[in-house]
Amino acid sequence: MSTRRYWLYLVVLLFLAGVVTVWKAPFVARDASAGQPTASSQEKKFYMVTGEFKGRYQGKKLEAYRWDPGMIVVHQGDRVHLMIRGVSGKEHPFSIEGYNVRGNVRQGHMTHVSFTANKPGTFQLICHTHPTAETNGPMIGYIVVLPR
Ligand SMILES: [Cu+2]
Incomplete structure (x- = not known):
């Protein structure tokens, strides 16, 4: 060359x-x-639904209710607004561990809950009707709060 x-x-x-x-x-x-910290907290909105998995194993019916999406990620200090639509299952009374958040998702309705994610960590969104495999769950979602 x-x-x-x-x-x-x-x-x-x-x-x-x-x-x-x-x-x-x-x-x-x-x-x-x-990802930068801001002076004021931002509101993060998440649309969720209640879903249902069905299967069979050795002639036995298997069912599992789930939150969808099963995990959300926010930053510490964010205002979190969950809008959960009840699609499958009659009702799902729930709480978010570590935060004083409770609610109930009923089929055909939209449930709104808001809270400030002031503690970092991974927190479970638990349905109290379907918390384990034995109760057609585990209907547990995860809220990941990243530290600022
Ligand atoms: Cu449930």
Whole structure:
């Protein structure tokens, strides 16, 4: 490769690198700001549903009620707003361990609960009708609160 051609390739390569950097800049900036602590807490909304799994094993019916999604992730200090629609199962009285949050999801209705995620850790969203495999669960979801 001649020296002139080498320089031409280098200039083209640097130009393309510059184009990619400029093109990606808005996305990088947005990503960089996403996880930063802010002075005021943000409200994070989550739509959830109650779902049901059915199966058979050795002639025996198996059922499990579940929250969907089964895990949500927020940051410490966030205001969390859960909107849970009752699709499967008549009702699901629940609490969130570690937080003083209780509610009841009834079939055909939307239940709203809000709380401030002030403690970091992983907390269970437990249905008290279906807490174990023996009671057609475990209907347990996980709320992960990342420390600031
Ligand atoms: Cu339940």
